[in-house]
Amino acid sequence: MNDERKRILSMLGEGKISASEAEDLLDALGKNGDSQQAAGTSATPAVPRNIKYMYVKVLSSEQDNVDVRVPLGLIRAGMRFTSLIPPMAMATINSSLKEKGMNFDLGNIKPEDIEELIKNLADMEVNVKSKNGDIVKVYCGE
Amino acid sequence: MVPSIMNLRIEDGNKFRLRLWLPLFLVWPVVLVLFLILLPFLVVAEVVLRLTNVQIYLFRLLGGVFSLLSALRGLTVRVKSVRSSSIVDVVIR
Numbered sequence: 001m002n003d004e005r006k007r008i009l010s011m012l013g014e015g016k017i018s019a020s021e022a023e024d025l026l027d028a029l030g031k032n033g034d035s036q037q038a039a040g041t042s043a044t045p046a047v048p049r050n051i052k053y054m055y056v057k058v059l060s061s062e063q064d065n066v067d068v069r070v071p072l073g074l075i076r077a078g079m080r081f082t083s084l085i086p087p088m089a090m091a092t093i094n095s096s097l098k099e100k101g102m103n104f105d106l107g108n109i110k111p112e113d114i115e116e117l118i119k120n121l122a123d124m125e126v127n128v129k130s131k132n133g134d135i136v137k138v139y140c141g142e
Numbered sequence: 143m144v145p146s147i148m149n150l151r152i153e154d155g156n157k158f159r160l161r162l163w164l165p166l167f168l169v170w171p172v173v174l175v176l177f178l179i180l181l182p183f184l185v186v187a188e189v190v191l192r193l194t195n196v197q198i199y200l201f202r203l204l205g206g207v208f209s210l211l212s213a214l215r216g217l218t219v220r221v222k223s224v225r226s227s228s229i230v231d232v233v234i235r
Contacts, residue, residue, distance in 0.1 A: 084199065
């Protein structure tokens with residue numbers, strides 16, 4: 001049993017987190033372990049899943065927990081807003097982006113690009129573990 | 143589909159407790175009625191914007207806002223601090 005798993009179970013035992021929170025965190029750990037195992041044993045590309053949400057979980061060493069579930073539809077809707085930016089404002093935004101070193105044209109974002117971005121988010125996983133035991137996990141799921 | 147219920151829970155130890163169950167499904171008909179009342183003014187504003195060649199599309203903007211609100215369904219934010227016994231819980235369904 002790894003340290004993270006032990007820590008989650010001990011926090012559950014101490015009543016610091018609820019059973020459902022522990023389950024969510026263990027699921028996230030399990031998912032991470034599975035994907036690491038898959039990456040190590042097989043070169044077959046993963047089948048795209050029907051992902052619906054982005055999860056952000058923070059488990060601090062001081063027992064402050066943050067659990068956020070963001071519907072991916074919100075990202076879609078937000079990205080669609082770029083098409084509503086008037087061309088004059090778009091030029092200003094693009095030139096500001098260029099000044100900051102991002103040669104990127106917001107006007108070129110097409111709905112299919114957004115879909116592809118969201119589809120590829122399924123493979124995204126961020127796992128951060130700090131020295132003092134804070135854990136941050138960002139992943140997408142159903 | 144637009145969100146129909148919002149649960150809000152804020153607790154700060156024993157000092158402050160707030161639990162709200164907000165029936166958003168009661169708000170949407172009011173918003174619809176307001177929209178219908180304002181519709182003629184919006185049409186006039188849209189025509190004026192088109193004639194003055196200002197590239198702001200009011201109806202597309204409203205559609206975008208509506209889709210953004212619809213996409214909020216399923217949003218969950220849970221913040222819990224064991225040290226200060228505080229909880230912030232927002233669930234939109």
